[in-house]
Amino acid sequence: MLKVVFDTNVIVSSLWGGNPKKILDFWREGSFDALTSNDIISEYLLVLSRFDLSFADMNEWAWNFQKKMVLIAPHRKTFFVKEDADDNKFIDCALSGNADYIVSGDKHLLDLRKFSGIKIVKPAEFLKKVNQ
Numbered sequence: 001m002l003k004v005v006f007d008t009n010v011i012v013s014s015l016w017g018g019n020p021k022k023i024l025d026f027w028r029e030g031s032f033d034a035l036t037s038n039d040i041i042s043e044y045l046l047v048l049s050r051f052d053l054s055f056a057d058m059n060e061w062a063w064n065f066q067k068k069m070v071l072i073a074p075h076r077k078t079f080f081v082k083e084d085a086d087d088n089k090f091i092d093c094a095l096s097g098n099a100d101y102i103v104s105g106d107k108h109l110l111d112l113r114k115f116s117g118i119k120i121v122k123p124a125e126f127l128k129k130v131n132q
Contacts, residue, residue: 002032002129003070005094007087007104008043010123015051019123023103026130028068035097036069039089072097094118101126 004027014020027034036044041062048061074092087108094102095116102120104110109120121129 002101003035003097003099004032004101004103004126005035005040005090005097005099007090007102007106007109008040008047009105010103011044012047012051013105013123019127023123023127023130026127028064031130034069035072035093035099036065037072037074037089037093037096039074040093041065041069043086043089070097091115091118101129 006023010020010023014024026032044065045058045062048058053061072093074089074096076095077088077092087106090102090104090109093099095118099118102109102115102118103123103126104120105122110122112120114120
């Protein structure tokens with residue numbers, strides 16, 4: 001089964017539908033495993049809290065992140081994304097969890113394209129892979 005790490009912008013963009021929402025729907029259906037870490041969950045929830053989501057919606061997001069994603073404890077800290085050091089947590093999680101993909105809309109991550117065998121792709125490209 002494919003293992004994937006979602007950048008925060010994919011989670012947030014899913015609120016408005018489009019490819020990010022389709023990807024999360026495929027994940028919820030069990031088409032692939034989503035990997036995360038405590039640092040990533042914290043960022044997801046912090047960014048989502050900036051939107052006008054109900055308490056129930058925030059609880060559902062938190063439950064999905066904590067119970068449905070595969071929690072990884074990264075065993076190393078990388079510094080490959082120098083322009084935005086916060087992006088390194090996605091690489092750390094992907095490396096420690098042997099992910100196949102990082103799905104992102106972030107230029108700093110996308111510029112890497114591939115890292116230690118992990119493909120870093122936009123949501124549209126990942127959706128094509130899932131639809132195959």
